[in-house]
Amino acid sequence: MKLVWSPETASKAYIDTVKSCEIFLESGVAELVSAMAAGWNAKFIVETWTQGGPIATSVGLAVASRHTGGRHACVVPDDRSRSEYLQALGEFSSVAGIAPPDVLVGEPEEVMESLAGADFMVVDCKRKDFARFLRVAELSHRGAVLVCKNASSKNAAGFRWRRVVVDGGSRRLVRSVFLPVGNGLDIAHVGAIGGGGGSSRPAKGEGKWIKHVDQRSGEEHVIRK
Template identity: 60%
Template sequence: MKLVWSAETASKAFIDTVKTCKLSHESSVAELISAMAAGWNAKLIVETWSKGGMMQTSIGLAIASHYAGGKHVCIVPDEESKTEYVQAMEKAGKPVPEVKVGKPEELVGGIEGIDFMVVDSSRKDFANIFRVAKLGERGAVLICKNASSRAASDFGWRNVLDGKTRIVRHVFLPVGNGLDIVHVGATISGPKKGPSRWIKHVDRKTGEEIFIRT
């Protein structure tokens, strides 16, 4: 199995997020991420959040998990952040996801089958969070928020992900403070069928080399 796109589900999540967050511009980060998570029918959505962070993305992910029939998990660093997060979600009138308290790079490693994850790349440890993530067999969509202000100049998806992981597509979107998005292919089990070849692509913005197997 693999992640399969549903335009209808994506559209419903997009509209619901617009209404809930009272957003108006089409390029909103919350609207886009919500539509992506719902459209890919994500069954396990994971995000990181800390005190004082923007809530729109979290609300959008909660909406997406509803339409996709999935589970939403939020990782926060301390109890103070948890309290603020829960209160904000309740105020928005949306179901509060499962909230885990602790270091994200430690807690993420204990979650199996992630197929949609959003991490704020302004965090110093953001790369380690992706590095320890245990992705689902259907594939996964991984998103770095605030990528335009990212300090880690040597960051590259192939440096972070397992070398055996197949990158289907990588794109940088100038939305909000920048979204760095990668779509990881489904895990292939059993013997290979037929020949395959690798295509090399160089990201003009970052200089990162991406290899896609066809």
């Protein structure tokens, strides 16, 4: 079993998020990740949030989880952040008709043990430990979509997906792309275990083409492996 895209569900989540987040007047990150999570029919959405950060992305992911009937969890650094997060999100829960996510406090290695099976993750690069969440995450056997928001921040300098995704061959990077949305979105698709992400194998003697976009210059590089 692998991730299957549903344009109809993605469109519904996008429109609902636009209505719910119109007060924020932000760059469209919330709408995009909401459409992606819903379109991929995510059953377990995990995100990270930092104190003082915008709440729009969480609203969008909550909207997506409502459309997919999935679980939504958010990891915050401390109890003070947890209170601030729930208060900010609570203002929109009744209006948008969304349920607040499960909120966990702790270090990546601690909390991610209880969040096994995530098939859609959004981490904030403003957190210095954002890569640790990706590295220790036990992803869904059907594959996952991983999103780094604020990917243009200094904490993300030098970040490479292959350093956190490839794990003994069981977590295969199918493709990745950098989008100039908000402060940058770095997105990766990890294939299903044993399924290769649904892509066909190259014929014998043929190489595999890999596309990489430089986060700083925006240049696109295509290499053959």
